[in-house]
Amino acid sequence: xxxxxxxxxxxxxxGAQRILAGRYAIGEFIGQGGMATxxxxxxTKLGRQVAIKIMKADLAGDEQFRxxxxxxxxxxxxxxxxxxxxxxxxxxDLIQTPDGPKQLPFIVMxxxxxxxxxxxxxxxxxxxxxxxxxxxxVLTALEYSHRAGIVHRDIKPANIMITTTxxxxxxxxxxxxxxxxxxSTLQQTTAILGTAAYFSPEQAKGExxxxxxxxxxxxxxxxxxxAGDVPFRGDTxxxxxxxxxxxxxxxxxxxxSEITPELDRVVLYGLAKDRAKRFxxxxxxxxxxxxxxxGEMPKLATHAQDAVLFSGGDEVSESDLALRQLSEGGGxxxxxxxxxxxTWAAILTIGAVIIAVVFWLVTLAPQxxxxxxxxxxxxxxxxxxxxxxxxxxAQDLKPIQVDESNDxxxxxxxxxxxxxxxxxxxxxxTITVFISTGPETAEVPEINHMSLEEYTEAIEDLxxxxxxxxxxxxxxxxxxxxxxxVPEVGTxxxxxxxxxxxxxxxxxxVRDVQGQPLDVARSMLANLGxxxxxxxxxxxxxxxxxxxxxxxVGKQPQGTSLELKYCSG
Numbered sequence: 001x002x003x004x005x006x007x008x009x010x011x012x013x014x015g016a017q018r019i020l021a022g023r024y025a026i027g028e029f030i031g032q033g034g035m036a037t038x039x040x041x042x043x044t045k046l047g048r049q050v051a052i053k054i055m056k057a058d059l060a061g062d063e064q065f066r067x068x069x070x071x072x073x074x075x076x077x078x079x080x081x082x083x084x085x086x087x088x089x090x091x092x093d094l095i096q097t098p099d100g101p102k103q104l105p106f107i108v109m110x111x112x113x114x115x116x117x118x119x120x121x122x123x124x125x126x127x128x129x130x131x132x133x134x135x136x137x138v139l140t141a142l143e144y145s146h147r148a149g150i151v152h153r154d155i156k157p158a159n160i161m162i163t164t165t166x167x168x169x170x171x172x173x174x175x176x177x178x179x180x181x182x183x184s185t186l187q188q189t190t191a192i193l194g195t196a197a198y199f200s201p202e203q204a205k206g207e208x209x210x211x212x213x214x215x216x217x218x219x220x221x222x223x224x225x226x227a228g229d230v231p232f233r234g235d236t237x238x239x240x241x242x243x244x245x246x247x248x249x250x251x252x253x254x255x256x257s258e259i260t261p262e263l264d265r266v267v268l269y270g271l272a273k274d275r276a277k278r279f280x281x282x283x284x285x286x287x288x289x290x291x292x293x294x295g296e297m298p299k300l301a302t303h304a305q306d307a308v309l310f311s312g313g314d315e316v317s318e319s320d321l322a323l324r325q326l327s328e329g330g331g332x333x334x335x336x337x338x339x340x341x342x343t344w345a346a347i348l349t350i351g352a353v354i355i356a357v358v359f360w361l362v363t364l365a366p367q368x369x370x371x372x373x374x375x376x377x378x379x380x381x382x383x384x385x386x387x388x389x390x391x392x393x394a395q396d397l398k399p400i401q402v403d404e405s406n407d408x409x410x411x412x413x414x415x416x417x418x419x420x421x422x423x424x425x426x427x428x429x430t431i432t433v434f435i436s437t438g439p440e441t442a443e444v445p446e447i448n449h450m451s452l453e454e455y456t457e458a459i460e461d462l463x464x465x466x467x468x469x470x471x472x473x474x475x476x477x478x479x480x481x482x483x484x485x486v487p488e489v490g491t492x493x494x495x496x497x498x499x500x501x502x503x504x505x506x507x508x509x510v511r512d513v514q515g516q517p518l519d520v521a522r523s524m525l526a527n528l529g530x531x532x533x534x535x536x537x538x539x540x541x542x543x544x545x546x547x548x549x550x551x552x553v554g555k556q557p558q559g560t561s562l563e564l565k566y567c568s569g
Contacts (some may be wrong), residue, residue, distance in 0.1 A: 005048050007244050008058065013298065015245065018095075018261070018385055019094055019449065020041075020052065020091070020093045020106055021089075021091050021106075023043060023044055023089075024041050024042070024043060024044070024050065024052055024106075024108055025041055025042045025044055026039045026041050026052055026438055027039060027040040027041055027042065028040050030051065034158070035055065035056060035087070036052050036053045036054060036055050036056060037053070037054050037056070038051055038052070038054075039051070039052045039054070039554040040052075041111075043088070043108070046443050048111075049569060050088060050108050050109065050110070050111050051108075051109045051110065051111045051112070052106055052107075052108055052109075052505070053106060053107045053108075053109065054104050054105075054106045055104055055105045055106065055107075055407060056104075057097045057099065057102050057104060060482075061337075066092065066103075066105050068187065069090070069105045070090055070091075070092075070105070070404075071416065071418070071434065072087075072173075072428040073087055073090030074090065074402060074404075074432075074434075075150055075173075075418045075432060076150065076173040077089070077090070078148065078432075079144065079145060079150065079173065081139070081140075081141065081144045081150055082167070082169075083137050083140050083141035083144065083167075083168060083169055083170060084141050084144065084145065084169060084171070084173065085109055085110050085112060085161060085170065085171035085172075086109065086110040087107060087108070087109055087110075087173070088108045088109065088110065089107070089108040089256075090105070090106065090107045090108065091105070091106060091382045092104060092106065107555075109171065110242055111164060112163055112171075113164050114161055114162050114163040114164050114167075114170055115161070115162060115188075116157065116158050116159070116160060116161055116162070117134065117155035117157035117158070117160040117161070117162060118154070118156075118158040120157075120162055121157060121224075123449070125228065126225050127227060127518065128258065128259065128260075128263065128293075129293065131222065131225035131226050132222075132263075132289055132290075132292075133168075134160070134162070134168050134225065134287060135218060135221060135222045135225065136170060136219065136286055136289060136549055137167075137168035138155065138283070139217055139218060139282045139283075139285050139286040139289070140212070140213075140283040140286065141168075141170040142155075142170070142214050143281070143282035143283050143286070143517055144568065145170075145173055146211040146214070146281070146282060146569045148430075149419040149423065149425065149429070149430075149431070150173055150418075151209055151210060151211055151213060151214055152170070152173050152214050152217075153203075153209055153213060153214070154172060154198075154217075155198060155214050155217035155218050155221060156198045157218065157221065157374065159171055159223070160174045160221075173471050191205030196238075196240040196241050196244075197220065197224075197230040197232060197233070197240055198217040198220045198230070198236040199217070199240070199241055199244050200212075200213040200216035200217060200219065200244065200275070201216070201244050201245045201273045201275075202275060203241075204241035204242070204244045204245050205245060210275070211281070212275040212278060212279070212280060213275070213284070214268060214282070215278060215279045215280075215281075215282060216270065216271065216275070216278060218270065218282075218285065219267060219270025219271045219278070219279075219285075219502055220271065221247065222266070222267055222270065222289070223252055223267050223271070223502050226252045226256060226259050226267065227252040227254060227255040227256050227259065228255060228256060230250035231250070231271065232244060232249065234246065237277075237347065237395075243300055244273075245273065249268065249271055250269075251264045251268060252264055252267050253268075257427070259295070260292070260295065262291070262292035262293075262295060262296065262297050263292045263293070265292065265297060265298065265300065265315065265536060266285075266288050266289050266298060266300075267302050268293045269288070270285060277301070288300060295540060298406040299526065303418045305350065306333040321526060328347075328547060330382075335486065336491045337538060343546055350424065351486065357448075366478065369407030374424055374425070374426060375395045375396065375423060375424070375425045375427060375429070376423070376424055376425075377396055377397075377417060377419055377420065377421050377422060377423045377424075377425060377431060378392075378395070378421060379421040379422075380392075380414045380416070380417055380421070380433065381409075381414055381416060381421075382410070382413050382414060383412075383413060383414050384413055385401075385412050385413065385414070385433075385435050386410060387431055388414045389401075389433070392431060394432070396427040396428060397425060397427075397428075397429055397430070397431050398428065398429065398430045398431070399430075399431055399432075399433045400430055400431070400432045400554045401433055401435055402432055402433070402434050402435065403434075403435050403436075404434055404435075404436070404437065404496060405436070405437050405438065405439060405440045405463070406436040406437070406438070406439070407439045409436040410436060410438065410460075410461035411436050411437050411438035411460055411461055411462065411495075412435065412436065412460060412461075413435070413436050414433055414434065414435060414436075415434040415435065415436050416434050417431055417432065417433050417434070418431070418432040418434070433542070436463075437463050437495055438461065438462045438464070438495055439461020439462065439463060440494070440495055441492050441493065441494055442462035442463060442464055442492070442493060442495070443462075443489075443490050443491065443492055443493075443496065444459075444464075444487060444488065444489050444490060444491045444493065444499055445459065445462065445489065446489055447482045447483075447484075447489065449481060449482075450481075450482050451467065451480050451482070452480045452481075452482060452501065452503050453480070455485075455501060456501075459499055463493070463496065464493055464496070464497055464498065464499055465496060465497070465498045465499070466498060466499060466501060467499055467501070468500045468501075469500075469501050469502075469503060469549075470500070470501075470503075471501050471502075471503055471504070471505035472484075472502050472503070472504060472505060472507070473505050473507055473509055473555075474504040474508075474558075475508050475527060475528045475529035475530075475558060476529060476558075477502060477504040478506060479503075479504055479505065479506025479507075479556075479558075480503050480504065480506070481504045482501055482502070482503055483502050483503060483504055484501075484502040485499055485500065485502070486499070486500040486502075487499070490522045505558075506557060506558055507555050507556060507557055507558065508528045508529060508530065508555075508556060508558060508560070509528075509554065509555060509556075510525070510530065510552055510553055510554060510555075510556050510560070510562060511524055511553070512550065512553045513525060513547050513550060514546075514547050514548070514549065514550050516546060517543075517544030517545060517546055518534070518544060518545040518546070518547065518566055519544070520544075521547050521564060525562070529558050529559055530556075530559070530560055530561070530562045531559060531560065531561040532560065532564065533561065533562065533563045533564070534564050534566065535563060535564070535565045535566075536565070536566060536567070536568035537565050537566070537567055537568065538568070539567040539568075539569075540567060540569060541567045541568055542567065545566045545567065545568070546567075547564050547565065547566050548566055548567060549563050549564070549565045550562070550563075550564055550565075551563040551564075
C-alpha cells in the first residue's frame with residue numbers, strides 16, 4: 001500500500017519488531033513521500049494486517065500540527081465506507097531519527113492490497129470508461145465524507161488506491177487539513193502535500209475551503225486521466241497556483257482527440273474558477289459524469305466567463321459563436337450605437353436600482369436568507385459542556401462527545417468542534433464536540449482564601465475531582481472558606497484523582513465556664529472571636545470572682561455575643 005509519490009526508500013529507523021503504542025508491530029517498508037513513511041504492520045491485539053504511516057520529523061516538531069493531526073485522525077476514524085480507506089488509530093511514539101529519538105505522530109490504517117492511481121497511470125493509460133469509473137468512485141467517497149462534514153483537501157492520484165480486484169479507495173482524509181492549517185505559506189504547504197497541480201483557485205489564494213474544493217481537484221484528476229496530463233504545469237508551485245487562479249484550461253479533447261464533447265463539457269465545468277459556478281455537490285458531479293459517459297450531453301448551466309461554449313452537443317468558441325449568429329438570416333446585420341442620452345439614462349437607472357437594492361438589504365430585507373433547514377455551527381471553544389450541548393440541541397444538531405486531555409482548556413469545556421464554527425449544516429446533522437478532560441497530570445492548586453465552590457471549580461478545571469469534604473471550627477475564616485487540602489498544595493496528581501478538602505464551619509465551640517474564676521474564664525474564651533460582655537452583680541463576692549451565669553454554651557456562629565456575670569461584692 002503506497003500513499004504518496006514514492007521516492008527511493010531510505011533505511012528504516014524502525015526495526016522489524018518495533019512496537020508502536022504497545023500494540024502495532026512494524027514490518028516491511030512500503031514507501032514514502034514528502035509527508036510520511038509507510039510500513040506494513042500488524043495489530044497484535046486483533047491479529048490483523050494494517051498500514052502504519054509515520055509522519056516526518058520536520059512536521060512532528062510542530063505542536064500545533066500534532067494536536068491538529070490527532071483531532072483530524074479521530075474525525076477520519078468515524079468514516080466507514082467501501083470507497084474510503086479506514087483509519088483505525090492514531091497517536092505518537094518515541095522513534096529513532098537521524099537527529100536522535102523523537103516523538104513522531106503515526107496513523108494506523110486499513111491495509112489495502114493493490115497500488116495507488118499515480119503508479120497505475122504511470123504503467124498503463126486508462127481507457128475513457130475506466131477513467132470515468134475511477135472518478136465515479138472517488139465522487140462517491142467524497143459524497144460520503146462531505147455529508148460527515150469532512151473535506152479531504154488533497155485529492156490527487158497518489159491518495160487513491162486501486163485494489164487487486166479493481167476497487168477504488170480514497171485515503172488520507174483530514175491529514176491535508178492538519179498540514180495546511182499549520183503551514184504559513186503556499187510553498188511550505190505544497191512542499192508537504194506534493195504537487196500543486198491539483199490545487200483549487202481558493203486554495204491557491206489562501207481562502208476558506210469547503211466541499212467544492214475537493215470537486216475542483218477531482219475535475220483536475222478527471223482531466224489528467226482522460227487527457228494524459230494535468231491542465232496546468234509550471235517550474236514552481238507558485239507558478240502552477242497562479243495558473244489555477246488566472247488561466248483557462250484548454251479542452252481535454254485538444255490533447256486527446258478521442259475525448260467526447262460531453263466529457264469535455266463535464267471536465268471544464270468542474271474546473272470553473274468561481275466555486276459557485278462549478279459543481280456544488282459530489283452527487284451532482286457524479287450524475288453529470290455518468291450522463292456524459294453514456295454519450296449524452298449533461299444539462300449544465302452556461303456561464304459567460306466559460307472559455308468554451310457548447311450548443312447542441314457541438315463545441316463552439318465564443319468568436320465562432322458570434323460569427324455564426326451574424327451569418328444566420330443571410331448576411332451581416334448592422335446595429336447603430338445608441339444615442340449618448342440613452343446611454344447616460346441607462347447608467348443612471350442602473351445606479352438608482354443598485355441604491356434601492358442596497359437600501360432594502362440594509363433596512364428592510366429579512367435577516368434570514370438561508371433555508372429554514374440550514375444551521376450554522378456556532379463558536380463553542382472554551383464553552384462549558386452542558387451549555388455547548390444545549391446550544392447544539394436547540395439548533396436541531398446532534399452532538400457527539402469526544403473526551404481528550406488538553407493543557408490549555410479547562411476540563412469540561414469545549415476544545416473544538418468538527419465541523420468548525422461557521423460551517424453550514426442541515427437539521428439533524430451530527431457534529432463532533434471535543435471536550436477537555438484537563439491536563440494528563442496537574443498540581444493541587446493554591447488555596448488563596450477560596451470558598452469551597454471556587455476551589456471545586458479550580459480543581460475540576462484541572463481534571464481532578466473533589467473527595468471527602470470535612471468542616472473545621474474556625475473563629476476567623478468565613479463559612480465554607482477552604483482551610484487545608486490533602487494531599488498538600490503542589491502535589492502532582494493524575495487526571496481524575498481526588499483531593500480532600502477541609503473548610504471552615506463558620507462556627508466556634510463556646511465552652512461552659514460557669515464556676516470558673518474570672519481570669520480563667522477569660523483565658524478559656526480567648527481567640528474565639530466572640531463579643532464577650534462581663535457584668536458584675538451586687539452579690540457576695542468570692543475569691544477569684546467565679547462566673548455565676550453564662551448566656552450561651554456549645555456551637556455558636558462566629559462573632560456571637562456572650563454575656564457572663566460574676567459577683568463583685
